[in-house]
Amino acid sequence: MSEQPTSGACEPQQVFDPRDFRNALGTFPTGVTVVTMVTPEGVPVGLTCNSFSSVSLSPALVLWSLSLRSPNLSNFLQAPHFAINILAADQRDVSQRFAQSIANKFEGVDQVTGKLGLPLIANAAAHLECRNETRYYSGDHVIFIGHVLHYAYRQCQPLLFCSGRYATMEREGDAT
Numbered sequence: 001m002s003e004q005p006t007s008g009a010c011e012p013q014q015v016f017d018p019r020d021f022r023n024a025l026g027t028f029p030t031g032v033t034v035v036t037m038v039t040p041e042g043v044p045v046g047l048t049c050n051s052f053s054s055v056s057l058s059p060a061l062v063l064w065s066l067s068l069r070s071p072n073l074s075n076f077l078q079a080p081h082f083a084i085n086i087l088a089a090d091q092r093d094v095s096q097r098f099a100q101s102i103a104n105k106f107e108g109v110d111q112v113t114g115k116l117g118l119p120l121i122a123n124a125a126a127h128l129e130c131r132n133e134t135r136y137y138s139g140d141h142v143i144f145i146g147h148v149l150h151y152a153y154r155q156c157q158p159l160l161f162c163s164g165r166y167a168t169m170e171r172e173g174d175a176t
């Protein structure tokens, strides 16, 4: 028997539980990316991100959103370019590392330099090197829209994330 759904309220006059709301959003399975950039001083910056989405095919546009509380907010606001690294199924440890607010996140992580000089996570499922085109402040996040200038990908199992847990695909099927 299926479980009864939990309901929550988002109206301003009602009690709102952001954590519970996050649980509701977490039922939507996503891939996992690490968004990377490099500061003018040459310091690589990156964080784990599953708010990535495609926006447009022509022009080639993608989006992701960053918490206003991120210590890297000003870095990404000022960056002319960023890269989306779509992680492969065997890169959970990379996701975990870049989801922490620690120094030297790139230490011990295999990386290559992209065509725009961006640090790219080696052996990812895909790399999208983007011009940092538009920023929209919305609620407690900033939405970044990137114009993809270069991309590369390989056929492999992607890393998935759902309800706070990592997952991999059990079987693949064609979309009808």
Ligand SMILES: Cc1cc2nc3c(=O)[nH]c(=O)nc-3n(C[C@H](O)[C@H](O)[C@H](O)COP(=O)(O)O)c2cc1C
Binding pocket: 032, 046, 047, 048, 049, 050, 051, 052, 064, 065, 066, 067, 070, 071, 072, 073, 095, 098, 099, 100, 101, 102, 161
């Ligand atoms: C699977 C996963 C997805 C995440 N997605 C996002 C996201 O889309 N946007 C965001 O701001 N933080 C996201 N985070 C949290 C950041 O990775 C985390 O806060 C990290 O510490 C940010 O790095 P920073 O503190 O160096 O900026 C995610 C974390 C995980 C584990």
